Amino acid sequence: MKLYCLSGHPTLPCNVLKFKSTTIMLDCGLDTTSVLNFLPLPLVHSPRLSKLPGWVSKDGSANLEKELKECAGRVFVDSQPEFCLPERELLDLSTIDVILISNYHCMMALPYITEHTGFTGTVYATEPTLTIGRLFMEELVNFMERVPKAQSATCWKNKEMQRMLPGPLKDVVDVWAWKRSYSIQEVNSALSKVQLVGYSQKVELFGAVQVSPLSSGYSLGSSNWIIQSHHEKVSYVSGSSLLTTHPQPMDQSSLKNSDVLILTGLTQMPTANPDGMLGEFCSNLAMTIRAGGNVLVPCYSSGVIYDLLECLYQFIDSANLGTTPFYFISPVANSSLEFSQIFAEWLCHNKQSKVYLPEPPFPHAELIQTNKLKHYPSIHGDFSSEFRQPCVVFTGHPSLRFGDVVHFMELWGKSSINTIIFTEPDFSYLDALAPYQPLAMKCVYCPIDTRLNFHQVSKLLKEVQPLHVVCPEQYTQPPLTQSHRSDLMLELQPPPMPYRRCSVLNLPHRRRYERVYILPELANSLVPSEIKPGVSLATVSAVLHSKDNKHTLQSVPKPPPVAPSKKRKRVLEEPPAVLAPKTLLSGAVPLEAFLATLQKHGFTEVKVEETADGHILHLQAEDTLIQLEEDGTHIVCDNNEPLRTTLRDLVLCFLQKL
């Protein structure tokens, strides 16, 4: 069993498991933090961004004026933003049989894997994962294509060049794995390879293993995966949550008794408790609105936003925010809000039961109905005519590099009465804000990450007790910024196996058993004999038939009736096929009784010697040794066949024949 680790990002994993004869890719996460090194893509012409000076090294030796721009004391790449792809050289991606997707955040690299690599397998995901994943991809493509950039910067990636660059650019790694966004055609082609599955549905892979998604409680349709054969079980735990938010609760018990548990997707904010952050979000929002300011919430178009809206739904009345408009701006805003209401079976119990009333499971329906929440595909069009301040705007992208949020940053950033509240944990907020400095706007960072924290995960692992745990290396030490917090790491016995980008792990589990089926008629012919209470044995002679990773014992084909022709008879005699097997013995030789029997048969001078495994009996008169051991009995006598036979028969008296 081997694990190839193609991504080093702990919450955006991409691993490949080779198990039995299958090659399974677990998730396909796309690391988008690379976009922070690029200049924002403004929707409306921005004089500030268009007049930035190009970067020239101090001694003038490196001139990348066209590719790099200086902005707010930092250097940014002026090109269409690029993403850091999973490693593609570690193994041949065309050999991958299946890809298992655990949630919509972890599938954004799918087109890069399934297209142009020779991939011919199947992708498995739940319905909400596919639907919302598609929305995310379409949104991303839309964001990029709306602001086309002719230029693609590559010179700076040159190793010699990169060494001379300042700041963060100098230290970024794997720059050659960075790629521009895919096209909508590629998205469609990639997603056409997805096969939908439901929770606990068992999918057979070539008869060798069975895979099955379990609810993970993190987002709509999010799943953990069980990959098992008859005698081995591998659990893949990706983004999971034990909090009561909108999705169906996490299925923990099915993870029990795993031989290997691959653990990824823990919270990125172990010190920020989601409840506290939600409170922080609401009070800062209310504070800003009361002071007459606007609130900007850069966020993804699905996920935590549903919970935020639900929370605000309850909060706005108590905080007297009744008349403040809430805007949700995204090319997929409408679909996201509507799709969330139709996935009843994927929701938590509370929300499911609402559907039977019948009521919309999420209260944002009411917010929309009462005109408190309005959604628009973009800032262009209807929005500009209905826009009213002070207001709250939810929009993407959380990196602040593309999407409608760029416009609001330019619009509101200069006034200190406005507030930007970061709720997505994926990006460092200071890095995200870097190209907008100096900024008068108030910044509040309350990342809401509902994924498991270290306390919850150690409790979970105590309960499900996997034999081995594999996890990203980041989880095996305290966070860099809080090295004194030894409670923010995984401490397990045996210690977890850490991985990093490009690791290839030999998983410690050894396969010891294989299931073999026996045909009924053959089973019928068996004669079991009980060797100890509850344990029966039988010998079987059969032909082992292996096909599609299934092994079956079939009866030995009977020799055809004896043919009259002599010629044929001779042929038949040739194979040593039907030799009757020797009878097998079982049991142990009891020392006392055996000695008594020897005595009875005239062996009087017996010296007994105790050894590590049993006893040695020395028949002194006959100069013969009998070794009685747990798994064997040896009679050593010199050239005295009659004596050996006698002794053998005496031993056999005590053993059972099968």
Added chain:
Amino acid sequence: MDRECALLLPGVCAVLAGSGSSLPDDTSLEKLLDWFTGITEAGGSLLESCPCLLKLISTVVHNAASDPGVLSFALRLTGLLAATEESFKIIQEHSVLNEVFNLQHWQEAGLWEDPCLRIGWIQGLRSMLQHPKALSFFVQSEFIDPLLQLQTDTSLFIAAAANQMLAHILLFFQPVPPAGCKGVDKKEKGDGMTPTGADYTAVVKSISGYLQESLVPKESKNDRQSLQTLKLLALLLAQAGPPLRDKLLQTVGDSLEELVTAGSSELTLPLMDVILSACSSSGTDERITRLLSSMLNINKPADLIHAAAAFLRRGHHDTVHTARAVRILLLPLDIMTGQTLLGTISTADEHQFSVVEQLKSKSSCISMICVCLSNTPQITLTPPDVLPCLPVSIVTAVLSLLKMCSGNSPSSSTGCSEASRNVIGSGKVQKCALEALTTLTSSPGAKERISEVFTVLIQYLENPDSDPTVLHKSYQALLKWTSVCTDFSFITDQLRHDLVEVVKKRVCDMRWEVKDSTVEFLGHLAGVCDSIKAAAEECDASEALLGGCSTTPLLREALQDSESYVRASAISALAKTLTHRWQQGATLTEEEPEIVSRLLEILSQDSEGFPRRAVVQYFISWYSSHSPPSSSSSSSLLMQSVRSVLSQGRADLDWEVKVHTLVLAELLLDEAFSGHPGYKKCSDSHHASPHAYGVVSEQAYTLHTHTATHTEGAESDLAVVVEQGVVSVLLSGLVDCDRPVALKACRLLITLRETVCPLSLGALDASAAMATVSCELPGCGWGREIIKILKMKKSDQAKEEDIADQRGLNGAEEGGDSVCVSVCEALRSLGLDERMEVLTQSSDHIHNSPLSLLQDILTASATHTKPGEEVIVDCY
């Protein structure tokens, strides 16, 4: 006992003797017994006044079918009756005593199994044992052994009662200590009552023998007996005079030593109790001191900490042991925080090692740290020569623990990192530490750390994960530290900015508890600032803390809050914030009229009582703190709004609002008549009379005294008061169905009557002028009620004096129009004094009277004999 009751009692006795099952409810017997006890304590003799009781006892005791409850009652009644020597003799002559307390009889009858009977037996004997004769009876009947057995009864109540009883015997009958010794309550023992020495000696002997034997558990399972015995011993040692105490200590000394050595965790605290009791009564007994030393050296850290805490709580002034206890309590803090509280200790200390081990387990770590923390304030107050470190180091340690709890501790390398993990995010430790920090303000030198304290507290307020209680405690700590602070120069701009920001954020919190605490904090801060201002004119805490950020807009916003508690807190906080301005007579700010109109809106429209109460209190504080030279705009706004408050508060549905409205009315009365010679302030103006079902919050207000010389007659003042609506408030209060309201109104009306038309003077000419002042009564509601009363009184009067002038009144009743009545006349004819009498009695006085009890018992039994009819007992 009044005649009526005496007449009913034989009937009740007959009912009880018959069967107890027909009692109206199961508290009847207790009530009956309480009544009898009351009579006895008042010096009455029950035996003389009710001979039927003795008959009842003997009938019940002989009746095999008696209800155990009634039997228990009989036993206790017997004890009560036999509590004096004379009655004891009489009862003994009737040979009732032997039968009643005959244990064998009860055991044979199988009734002893009933805990009800056993407790009756103990309590009966306990009431009886007030004189030597009773003791002799007790000793001769050999009751001591069964009583000792009951000490470990399966019922906890019985076991406790037996313990009390044993202690009572030994303490009550102990020889009078020589003068100068610590007095023991002897209940006026006469000379003739000195117990026969032999009886007492016998009792002491058996009990101390028992103590010696049962103190050390024979097997591990017998901890309960040891526990009970220790409790008894503690009771005894706390009150015993020297001879008894010495005897006891001599007897149990060895066993105590054995127990201390055994070191059972369960027994640590009771054992400590015994040793400390012995210590405080015997002073410097060497053996006891040794025991104490061993207790402070036991090797189970958790027990040791509890023992040390118990020692410190008792407040002994024994330097050696105090020092030891202090070290024990500081050690966990020292280890956790890495602060050297204990100086340099040898690191190989075995005790320290085991404490570290304990701290590694989460539950024991939290409990140990909490014990340490709750004792830190006391520790800092111990004499400096006992303390191993400066008190200020303890403040530092608590602060670093707080930082550790919030996960902000930069490094725990000096402390124990495994242990520190246990307290991260622990709400319990946070609360304990904040409480400790609050009380540590009084520690010597604590102020040196004030800047750090503020930083930590503001961090706590900022922390999104702090729960509401933690935030509340942080606010309290902040207020306490502010109140002791005289120099605010340590507050940096950053700190000030952080505090302002966090307060602004917290008033918008999602949790109403947090909003409430924040709003409350703002109010208290204004209060604290005021008191500081009084002390040192030049420093302004509010200015220093909030940097001129006005809190009024925040509070005004909170007036709109959806939670009634928050609205109420915001109103009182506003009052506190503005008090200073009112006192100075400052001119109105722009926002004040807006606030007032919002408050009046709340008073008239809010659906919850708390904000409405707060509104009335707001005007009470405004009215009582405004000073006469206050600007005319402020004064006129106040008087205008007071009028609305009076008329709205009067009609409120909430009785507390109405009572507060009456308090406001009282202030107006005080102001109007304070110069008048006949005016006496109502007695309950500051302390509300005890209400049967509610306590009026004590609003401390300073009464503004009328300084202007009172030149005009009282009638013009009366006219002013009527015009302000005060009289209407009082009259409507008088007929209110809520007793506290009616009571308060009645008191005020009587005061008013005494002032403006005193009956005693009979000065008709004075009244003649007064009579011209009249007030208008509405033709419906309270007005109609008042008219009805007046009419009734008038018609009574008419019969006698044949003076009838009821046109107006008749008209009122028929037409429902409002009428004018002379205030004086109304005050005189309302029968205020009789009303007052009725109102001062608690509303259930009729139902609680013994007569009513007896009647209930009789009625219930009558109904019981006639099945089918059900009696509904009024439980009100």
